[in-house]
Amino acid sequence: xxxxxxxxxxxxxxxxxxxxxxxxxxxxxxxxxxxxxxxxxxxxxxxxxxxxxxxxxxxxxxxxxxxxxxxxxxxxxxxxxxxxxxxxxxxxxxxxxxxxxxxxxxxxxxxxxxxxxxxxxxxxxxxxxxxxxxxxxxxxxxxxxxxxxxxxxxxxxxxxxxxxxxxxxxxxxxxxxxxxxxxxxxxxxxxxxxxxxxxxxxxxxxxxxxxxxxxxxxxxxxxxxxxxxxxxxxxxxxxxxxxxxxxxxxxxxxxxxxxxxxxxxxxxxxxxxxxxxxxxxxxxxxxxxxxxxxxxxxxxxxxxxxxxxxxxxxxxxxxxxxxxxxxxxxxxxxxxxxxxxxxxxxxxxxxxxxxxxxxxxxxxxxxxxxxxxxxxxxxxxxxxxxxxxxxxxxxxxxxxxxxxxxxxxxxxxxxxxxxxxxxxxxxxxxx
Amino acid sequence: xxxxxxxxxxxxxxxxxxxxxxxxxxxxxxxxxxxxxxxxxxxxxxxxxxxxxxxxxxxxxxxxxxxxxxxxxxxxxxxxxxxxxxxxxxxxxxxxxxxxxxxxxxxxxxxxxxxxxxxxxxxxxxxxxxxxxxxxxxxxxxxxxxxxxxxxxxxxxxxxxxxxxxxxxxxxxxxxxxxxxxxxxxxxxxxxxxxxxxxxxxxxxxxxxxxxxxxxxxxxxxxxxxxxxxxxxxxxxxxxxxxxxxxxxxxxxxxxxxxxxxxxxxxxxxxxxxxxxxxxxxxxxxx
Numbered sequence: 001x002x003x004x005x006x007x008x009x010x011x012x013x014x015x016x017x018x019x020x021x022x023x024x025x026x027x028x029x030x031x032x033x034x035x036x037x038x039x040x041x042x043x044x045x046x047x048x049x050x051x052x053x054x055x056x057x058x059x060x061x062x063x064x065x066x067x068x069x070x071x072x073x074x075x076x077x078x079x080x081x082x083x084x085x086x087x088x089x090x091x092x093x094x095x096x097x098x099x100x101x102x103x104x105x106x107x108x109x110x111x112x113x114x115x116x117x118x119x120x121x122x123x124x125x126x127x128x129x130x131x132x133x134x135x136x137x138x139x140x141x142x143x144x145x146x147x148x149x150x151x152x153x154x155x156x157x158x159x160x161x162x163x164x165x166x167x168x169x170x171x172x173x174x175x176x177x178x179x180x181x182x183x184x185x186x187x188x189x190x191x192x193x194x195x196x197x198x199x200x201x202x203x204x205x206x207x208x209x210x211x212x213x214x215x216x217x218x219x220x221x222x223x224x225x226x227x228x229x230x231x232x233x234x235x236x237x238x239x240x241x242x243x244x245x246x247x248x249x250x251x252x253x254x255x256x257x258x259x260x261x262x263x264x265x266x267x268x269x270x271x272x273x274x275x276x277x278x279x280x281x282x283x284x285x286x287x288x289x290x291x292x293x294x295x296x297x298x299x300x301x302x303x304x305x306x307x308x309x310x311x312x313x314x315x316x317x318x319x320x321x322x323x324x325x326x327x328x329x330x331x332x333x334x335x336x337x338x339x340x341x342x343x344x345x346x347x348x349x350x351x352x353x354x355x356x357x358x359x360x361x362x363x364x365x366x367x368x369x370x371x372x373x374x375x376x377x378x379x380x381x382x383x384x385x386x387x388x389x390x391x392x393x394x395x396x397x398x399x400x401x402x403x404x405x406x407x408x409x410x411x412x413x414x415x416x417x418x419x420x421x422x423x424x425x426x427x428x429x430x431x
Numbered sequence: 432x433x434x435x436x437x438x439x440x441x442x443x444x445x446x447x448x449x450x451x452x453x454x455x456x457x458x459x460x461x462x463x464x465x466x467x468x469x470x471x472x473x474x475x476x477x478x479x480x481x482x483x484x485x486x487x488x489x490x491x492x493x494x495x496x497x498x499x500x501x502x503x504x505x506x507x508x509x510x511x512x513x514x515x516x517x518x519x520x521x522x523x524x525x526x527x528x529x530x531x532x533x534x535x536x537x538x539x540x541x542x543x544x545x546x547x548x549x550x551x552x553x554x555x556x557x558x559x560x561x562x563x564x565x566x567x568x569x570x571x572x573x574x575x576x577x578x579x580x581x582x583x584x585x586x587x588x589x590x591x592x593x594x595x596x597x598x599x600x601x602x603x604x605x606x607x608x609x610x611x612x613x614x615x616x617x618x619x620x621x622x623x624x625x626x627x628x629x630x631x632x633x634x635x636x637x638x639x640x641x642x643x644x645x646x647x648x649x650x651x652x653x654x655x656x657x658x659x660x661x662x663x664x665x666x667x668x669x670x671x672x673x674x675x676x677x678x679x680x681x682x683x684x685x686x687x688x689x690x691x692x693x694x695x696x697x698x699x700x701x702x703x704x705x706x707x708x709x710x711x712x713x714x715x716x717x718x
Contacts, residue, residue, distance in 0.1 A: 208502075210607075228483075231478075240642055253642075310581055325544065380636050381640060390577060396690060409701035410704065413705020420706075
């Protein structure tokens with residue numbers, strides 16, 4: 001009896017251990033450590049004549065912008081390097097050629113001296129033209145090149161009066177230059193033309209557009225954008241140029257890459273994947289320009305002989321920022337492959353390469369040669385340990401199994417007991 | 432052993448067994464609106480791309496100011512057996528500032544940026560010009576512990592949420608909106624999970640890669656471990672002393688071995704109990 005009770009206790013303990021849920025694995029992807037480079041952001045403020053207009057809750061546009069700037073400078077995180085550039089601030093004349101060169105950096109990009117910066121902002125008077133394109137180029141130069149994301153916050157109330165260069169094309173050109181540059185735009189009491197232009201600039205660089213309607217909203221938005229520069233600057237992908245065919249494609253290691261791809265272009269990449277490894281790849285194509293309504297992106301993995309291994313695809317229509325596809329692939333039977341190759345020579349077998357090709361079905365009205373530079377492509381490659389197919393033949397699992405086994409055992413015991421009784425009874429009678 | 436005492440012992444045993452078997456019936460989940468976990472810190476940020484997505488965890492409320500037309504990204508981790516659902520409420524600008532109807536969309540992607548299907552919820556609601564707010568929702572499929580590389584099934588790892596406006600009057604771009612989001616998780620313990628395990632969760636690489644050139648690009652070069660911090664298995668590395676012994680029928684230790692063994696023990700014990708129940712009760716022995 002004691003033995004039975006004890007065994008029940010053991011059984012219960014065992015069951016309890018089974019019932020306890022396993023703790024989920026910690027899998028949150030932690031961002032990389034902060035780089036040595038500080039986050040860099042430049043505010044570009046339009047100080048053209050139209051900023052005098054008193055149409056933001058009865059205050060002039062420039063005074064609203066000045067107040068927002070003061071508050072942003074006060075709340076600036078210490079590690080952020082901030083610069084301020086103005087356009088149309090100094091030349092009051094009518095000569096368009098001169099007025100369209102009018103852009104200066106009033107606070108250099110670096111650790112901010114708050115008092116000096118606020119003094120510089122307070123002295124601004126609405127004056128001249130609106131050379132937005134030139135100011136963007138200047139801001140990109142101010143921020144310099146480096147491994148981290150740069151952010152430009154453009155605040156303006158009027159459309160560019162100095163095109164060419166068209167500011168939207170300037171933005172696209174700057175984004176394609178290699179430095180990871182994002183332009184966020186803020187429109188002060190914008191009309192339709194300004195809005196379209198600012199939306200275009202933002203879309204070309206993966207930035208955002210906001211129509212500012214009050215000083216609080218403007219301040220909060222600039223603060224948010226400056227904070228965003230701090231959050232995001234460490235993860236600039238490596239630049240790569242995909243090949244036109246697999247044999248000439250660059251060999252990539254795990255990590256994140258950017259490239260550019262024109263309409264209907266194919267870009268090839270190669271990745272070494274051992275038979276015991278699994279390839280993971282994803283691609284995002286950015287929609288940085290006006291496009292026809294329907295589009296698609298296709299990511300294929302092929303063997304070096306052109307045989308398709310797996311594909312990832314996505315399609316869509318309408319307004320969006322990026323279109324993405326991804327895939328996983330691992331060799332079907334690694335053991336066999338390895339054995340085959342190692343029997344011949346002592347050398348380890350060469351690592352097989354897998355080709356990746358990114359293609360798209362984007363289109364736009366207008367000439368195709370206007371589509372340079374291509375659309376931004378972001379490629380993520382990872383090579384991890386292969387996850388083999390599960391295999392536990394003949395074994396069961398679950399509460400129902402336990403129930404069925406127990407009931408079957410009970411019935412067998414009862415049957416055996418009755419049979420024994422019957423047999424003992426007949427044996428007694430006969431003896 | 433006396434049959435009476437045995438029988439007396441058998442009753443609680445049966446009761447216990449029945450109690451253990453009861454959880455086999457999944458408890459019907461009460462349809463409650465999702466609530467943030469107690470003590471969770473509200474997130475006031477959102478990323479603007481996959482790489483800059485703001486990491487949150489299930490049960491953590493998100494409250495962020497944004498502009499119409501923004502693309503807002505968040506990411507959250509999910510493990511096998513979980514069913515995640517996302518609820519978003521967007522407070523729209525006043526009707527006077529808007530020019531027409533708009534369509535909002537919540538898209539969910541897995542760690543490989545593959546679009547995930549929503550099994551329930553208003554994924555792309557349309558709002559009229561005068562609606563003060565719009566509610567979006569998406570219930571994902573239950574995360575599986577393993578799937579073939581060729582399949583698109585949801586797997587453990589990072590999931591991305593993207594909130595955007597797909598259709599709106601062009602004049603309405605850039606207006607201020609307030610976004611509230613909550614990712615809630617139902618860990619459905621009642622459903623038996625399939626076997627298998629993903630060796631490395633679908634956590635995307637975030638570090639810049641490097642292009643191999645020259646000698647390193649020659650065939651046979653060994654790629655470095657995964658950038659997401661999941662080291663690849665070195666070639667020829669021994670997995671354990673039993674590796675290769677039982678190939679084909681023994682696939683390492685799995686919980687199925689415990690379940691089946693316990694089932695066998697229960698059957699044996701139940702058999703003994705059943706046998707004992709059939710003993711004719713003898714006359715009560717005087718104490």
